[in-house]
Amino acid sequence: MARPALSKISWAWLGIMPFFLFAFLFLLYPSSTLIIGTFKDSKTGAFTIQNVLNLLKDPYILGAYWLSIKISLTTALGGGIFGFLLAYSAIRGGLPRFMRSSLMTFSGVASNFAGVPLAFAFMALLSPTGMLTVWLKAAGINIYTQGFTLYKFLGLSIVYMYFQFPLMTLIIAPAIDGLRREWLEASENLGATTFQYWRYVAFPILLPSILGSMILLFGNAFGAFATAQALTGGQISLATIVIGAQLRGDVLNDPGLGYAMAFGMVIIMTVVMTIYSILQQRAERWLK
Amino acid sequence: MKRGGIVWSWLWMIVGILYFFLPLLATFMFSLKAIKGIYSFKSYENLFADPKFLTSFSSSVIWAILTILLGIIIFVPTAYWVRLKVPQLRPIVELLSLIPFVVPAIVYVFGLVRTYSHPPLLIVNSPGLLVAGYTVLSMPYMYRAIDTGLRAIDVQTLTEAAQSLGAGWGTILFKVIFPNIRVAILSGAFLSFAIVLGEYTLAQYLAKPAFGPYIGLLIQNKAYEPAAATIISFALTWAAMGILELVGRGKQVQLVGGH
Numbered sequence: 001m002a003r004p005a006l007s008k009i010s011w012a013w014l015g016i017m018p019f020f021l022f023a024f025l026f027l028l029y030p031s032s033t034l035i036i037g038t039f040k041d042s043k044t045g046a047f048t049i050q051n052v053l054n055l056l057k058d059p060y061i062l063g064a065y066w067l068s069i070k071i072s073l074t075t076a077l078g079g080g081i082f083g084f085l086l087a088y089s090a091i092r093g094g095l096p097r098f099m100r101s102s103l104m105t106f107s108g109v110a111s112n113f114a115g116v117p118l119a120f121a122f123m124a125l126l127s128p129t130g131m132l133t134v135w136l137k138a139a140g141i142n143i144y145t146q147g148f149t150l151y152k153f154l155g156l157s158i159v160y161m162y163f164q165f166p167l168m169t170l171i172i173a174p175a176i177d178g179l180r181r182e183w184l185e186a187s188e189n190l191g192a193t194t195f196q197y198w199r200y201v202a203f204p205i206l207l208p209s210i211l212g213s214m215i216l217l218f219g220n221a222f223g224a225f226a227t228a229q230a231l232t233g234g235q236i237s238l239a240t241i242v243i244g245a246q247l248r249g250d251v252l253n254d255p256g257l258g259y260a261m262a263f264g265m266v267i268i269m270t271v272v273m274t275i276y277s278i279l280q281q282r283a284e285r286w287l288k
Numbered sequence: 289m290k291r292g293g294i295v296w297s298w299l300w301m302i303v304g305i306l307y308f309f310l311p312l313l314a315t316f317m318f319s320l321k322a323i324k325g326i327y328s329f330k331s332y333e334n335l336f337a338d339p340k341f342l343t344s345f346s347s348s349v350i351w352a353i354l355t356i357l358l359g360i361i362i363f364v365p366t367a368y369w370v371r372l373k374v375p376q377l378r379p380i381v382e383l384l385s386l387i388p389f390v391v392p393a394i395v396y397v398f399g400l401v402r403t404y405s406h407p408p409l410l411i412v413n414s415p416g417l418l419v420a421g422y423t424v425l426s427m428p429y430m431y432r433a434i435d436t437g438l439r440a441i442d443v444q445t446l447t448e449a450a451q452s453l454g455a456g457w458g459t460i461l462f463k464v465i466f467p468n469i470r471v472a473i474l475s476g477a478f479l480s481f482a483i484v485l486g487e488y489t490l491a492q493y494l495a496k497p498a499f500g501p502y503i504g505l506l507i508q509n510k511a512y513e514p515a516a517a518t519i520i521s522f523a524l525t526w527a528a529m530g531i532l533e534l535v536g537r538g539k540q541v542q543l544v545g546g547h
Contacts, residue, residue, distance in 0.1 A: 012373040016381070019366035023384045026420045030399035031391065037402065085300045093297025103301070106308055108529045109522075115488045116503045117518040121311035123507075124318045124515060131314035162311065165304070223392030226488035230504050240394045247398050247493060259402075262395045269390040 034266065037259030051256035061242065061252070061261055065268075068239040071153060072221040075160040080214035082161070083168025090169075091176045104173065107166035114163045115226035122159045122231065126150045151232045159231060160224065164217050171216065175209035175283060212279030219272040223265070239265055312522060319515035331512035335520075338513070344502035351415075351491075351498060352484040355422040356477045359430040362423070364473070367435045368465055371443045385431040388424055393489040397421065401493060418494045422487065426480035433479070437472020438465075474535045482528035486521050 041048045055061055089095060090103040125132050128144050136143055149155055179202055187197045225240035234241055239261070245251045246258040322330035335341050370378050388396070400421055405412040423430075446468065450460045466473070488500030503521065506514040 012369075015369040016366055016374060016377060019362055019381065019384075022362050022420070022423075026400075026424050027384065027387055030396070030403040031387075033403040034395070034399050082300075082304075086304045089297035089300045093300075094294040095297050095301065099301060103304070105529065105533060106304075108533065109526050110308055112482050112529060113486075113522055113525050115486055116500055116507065117486060117521040118311075120503070120507055120514050120518045121315045121522075124518075125311045125314040131317060132310065162307065165307070219389070223395075225392065225394040226500065230488070230507060233508075240392060243398055244394050244489075244493075247394075247401060258398075262398045265395050266391055269392065273386075273390050 031266070034259055034263045037256065038263040040256065040259075042254070042256040048256075051254075051260040054254070054257055055260040055264065058257065060237070061239075061257070064237045064239045064242045064261075065264070067153070067237060068222055071157055071160065071238065072218045074157050075164045075221045076214045076217035078157070079161050079164025079217050080168050080210065083165035083213075083217075084172050084210060086165065087169040087173050087176055091173060092179070103169060107169040110166035111163050111170060114224070116230040118159065118162060119227050119230035122150060122155075122162070126155065126158070151235060153236075156228055156231060156236060159227060160221050163227075164221060167220060168213055168217055171213045172209060175206055175213075179205065208279045208283040212276050212283055215272055215276045215279065219269055219276070222272070223269060312519075315515050315518050315522075319512060319519055322512040331516040335513045335516045340502060341517070344497045345499050347497040348485050348487075348491075348499040351419060351422060351496075352481045354419045355426060355484050356430075356480050358419055358423045359426060359476070359480060360473060363427070363431045363434050364466070364469070365461060367431060367438055368443065368461065371435075371438050372447060381431075385427050388428055393425065393487075394493075396424070397490050397493040400490075412494065415496060418490060418496050421490045421494070422480075422484050425487075425490070426476075426483055429479045429483075430476040433472050433476030434469060437469030440472075441465075441468045471535055475532055478528050478532040478535065482525055482532075485524055485528070 038051055039047055039049065041050065086103060090100040122130075124130055126143075127133065127150055130150075133143060150159075183201050184197060187201055192200070223240065225238075225244060228236055228238055228241055229244060232241075234245060242251070243258070243262050243265070246261070250258065252258055252261070319331050320327040320329070322328060322334065366381065370381055391399075400417065401412055403409065404417060411417050443465070446464050447460055450464045455464070486500050487498065488504060491498030492501045492504070499517075499521065503514055503517045506517055
């Protein structure tokens with residue numbers, strides 16, 4: 001009895017070995033390089049936590065993390081609110097039905113349209129000679145003398161918003177679909193105002209979904225590299241840009257610090273995605 | 289819902305539409321201005337006449353096809369086998385398939401270069417590494433699409449029926465399972481296609497010809513040609529998403545990775 005069962009188990013394991021081998025070679029092993037590099041003295045090869053300590057007191061790296069966090073927070077919040085308003089308008093706003101499917105298609109395209117072409121599209125729109133800049137100038141508003149520039153925080157945020165709000169629209173739509181019309185009718189029958197309906201019914205139900213989606217947006221912006229690199233030519237010190245520069249040539253003058261910085265990004269992303277999955281589970285209670 | 293609400297709804301939609309189309313309109317108008325004073329398609333002609341355009345673009349298409357093939361070869365048998373024989377391994381496989389979400393592309397390529405750029409593992413120059421890297425980036429979408437497809441069919445019964453007719457594992461996979469999850473594979477494939485086609489980070493740092501880095505280079509050196517390339521890239525994204533929508537209602541979201 002025991003022998004066939006045993007051989008069956010070993011066979012079953014074998015069937016999945018190609019996947020594990022692939023995952024090991026191209027996912028786990030390169031990731032372990034980051035972890036090992038973080039905790040290894042780059043000269044002696046001994047175990048050390050000095051790289052982490054150096055990272056935590058390096059104003060340039062901390063500044064880069066902070067700038068990445070700021071731009072991710074800004075665009076997650078802005079993109080989250082606007083994406084939600086769009087999705088709600090299209091689904092429950094009384095608009096013609098085709099608006100909804102068009103919005104979803106546009107959102108699918110826009111959330112996938114990123115990187116170098118996206119950067120160029122906004123240069124054509126908002127650079128000093130861009131279409132909108134010229135239009136506004138003709139209308140008497142010179143945004144570049146008002147302190148605006150496409151290549152700094154505000155400009156990059158506007159560009160990021162292009163893939164942030166459509167992503168919000170896509171992922172929040174199922175939650176808005178889950179808001180039952182009966183709840184609105186019931187609260188209206190009980191004499192609730194629109195504000196009270198939102199304050200006590202809709203908002204509490206949607207909150208985990210909205211927060212979860214915004215956190216996903218945060219992660220989406222936090223890991224973004226190509227768009228910022230192409231737009232600013234690497235002149236804005238986001239965490240991803242610094243890691244890119246470190247990879248081209250040791251700009252930090254310390255390989256260990258580079259590893260620690262890359263590993264730090266993975267840690268932040270892991271925290272972000274864990275919070276997302278917890279909120280997602282809470283949100284699903286209402287979507288059944 | 290409320291009468292006043294509909295005005296707001298239209299307002300938000302109009303702002304959304306402007307946000308979506310204005311950058312594209314600006315790019316398109318700009319792409320027509322290659323000859324001073326008149327509108328022309330000269331920038332597109334220049335672009336198509338550039339041999340580097342063809343090389344980089346066809347390279348990207350080849351990377352995309354290889355990525356999709358490698359993804360299918362690895363993930364279909366895995367997802368099938370997990371469902372059929374080793375469901376206890378499902379949490380581990382799913383967790384692995386989601387790891388690319390927490391590793392930004394630039395951090396991932398950092399790890400790849402540092403891992404594989406010195407002997408005995410000097411494979412950083414191999415095109416295979418780029419394809420493997422793209423397969424990892426597309427894994428969350430590809431694996432999930434395939435797994436969702438398998439959920440919709442009765443894997444157990446199909447397998448037993450095929451076995452009782454004398455089919456071997458190869459026949460079962462390629463003649464029974466594959467055709468039944470064709471739609472799911474296609475939707476994963478088009479998403480992978482859209483991701484790989486415009487991808488910049490991996491191709492740039494692994495120094496391989498690709499469309500993304502090519503547009504990046506154009507931006508630095510030319511004025512009107514990058515506009516034409518941007519329009520083409522956008523049209524392709526649109527086409528991939530359009531086909532994706534026709535093929536199936538798969539999740540069409542690109543998350544962390546490509547931006």
